[in-house]
Amino acid sequence: MAxxxxxxxxxxxxxxxxxxxxxxxxxxxxxxxxxxxxxxxCFPLPFPFxxxxxxxEVNRRVILKIPCVTCNRTSEVLLxxxxxxxxxxxxxxxPLEDQILLIRQGWAPLFLLGLAQERVDFELLETSVxxxxxxxxxxxxxxxxxxxxxxxxxxxxxxxQKIKDFLGKFWNADICAKEYAYLKGIVLFNPDxxxxxxxxxxxxxxxEARHTLIEFVSMTHSRSRRRYAWMMESLGFLxxxxxxxxxxxxxxxxxxxxxxxxxxxxxxxxxxxxx
Numbered sequence: 001m002a003x004x005x006x007x008x009x010x011x012x013x014x015x016x017x018x019x020x021x022x023x024x025x026x027x028x029x030x031x032x033x034x035x036x037x038x039x040x041x042c043f044p045l046p047f048p049f050x051x052x053x054x055x056x057e058v059n060r061r062v063i064l065k066i067p068c069v070t071c072n073r074t075s076e077v078l079l080x081x082x083x084x085x086x087x088x089x090x091x092x093x094x095p096l097e098d099q100i101l102l103i104r105q106g107w108a109p110l111f112l113l114g115l116a117q118e119r120v121d122f123e124l125l126e127t128s129v130x131x132x133x134x135x136x137x138x139x140x141x142x143x144x145x146x147x148x149x150x151x152x153x154x155x156x157x158x159x160x161q162k163i164k165d166f167l168g169k170f171w172n173a174d175i176c177a178k179e180y181a182y183l184k185g186i187v188l189f190n191p192d193x194x195x196x197x198x199x200x201x202x203x204x205x206x207x208e209a210r211h212t213l214i215e216f217v218s219m220t221h222s223r224s225r226r227r228y229a230w231m232m233e234s235l236g237f238l239x240x241x242x243x244x245x246x247x248x249x250x251x252x253x254x255x256x257x258x259x260x261x262x263x264x265x266x267x268x269x270x271x272x273x274x275x
Contacts, residue, residue, distance in 0.1 A: 061154035065123035067253040074250040077114040081107065082268050084184060090205055091188070095197050100265060102188060102202070107264045108243040109187050109235070112163065116170040117180045127154045155249040159242055163249075166238065173230070178216055185209030187235060 064070045085091055091099065175183075191203035213231070218224040247260045255263070 060157040061127045062124040062157050062160055062249075063127055063154040064249065064253065065125050070120070070122045071250060071254045073118070073120050074111075074115070075254070077118050077120060078111055078264070079267070080118070081110045081114045082264065084110070084181075085188065085268060088185075088188075094201065098196050098198055098202065101193055101195055102190060103265060103268065104261050105190060105193055106188050107260070108241060108246055109238040110184055111246060112166065112238060112241060113180060113184055113187065115163075116167050116175070117177070119171060121167070124160065126157070155245045159245040160249060163241060163245070166234070166241075169234065173227075175231075176220075179213065179231070182209050182213035182216065183231060183235065186213070187238070 085103070091102075094102070186206055186209045189202045189205040189209065191199055191206055193202075196202055214224070214228055217228050217231075221227050243260065247258075251258070251260060
């Protein structure tokens, strides 16, 4: 059996081996918290998405149609993402400050690559947002208590549209496991962060991942240059996604207003010998 490269580890989910005190572990083992009562008023969202053009479209908000199922799957993807990082010895040779910086800047695009790799699809509901006219008719002040009690619920439809478009393109491209591994290495080792102490080392690691991906693509695809260029363009687009949108859509239903940066870091550095 051929030895796997440094970016090809982390395919196995660690949900059954992390500390029982881990928030993510508790999520994956507790579905009783999901109740149907108290849900916001929602409406099925027709597909495909309409073109996002006018301001009223931009302000539309969506939530998951079946959060108990989707959030379980996305929690597993986040754990697999953390496992991938844990299995990269080169990452832990960096100073702790560099590790934290790379994680804070990279966990969201790594998570989205994980969603694509695991083919996590999801349905949405559009939330009902009370109008300004309704507030006036009910003698409610938009700047006062009304605004606090009726703040928009859910993630931006325009942002979620971008995520769905990205996932669809990657599924259509039929990216294989090795390609995903190399792409994750390129994303994680980002030398463009000016605060890095070991900038040259991080740059060398990213170049290694890029070179290995080029070699692999050239051996498996006839139009390798076009495929590689498309992948690099997609990674640039991937960094434009808002981590707040990811948190709002996939994790707020189960975690509330938790800081995902802190959650990812705490899970990453929780007794690595448990993995």
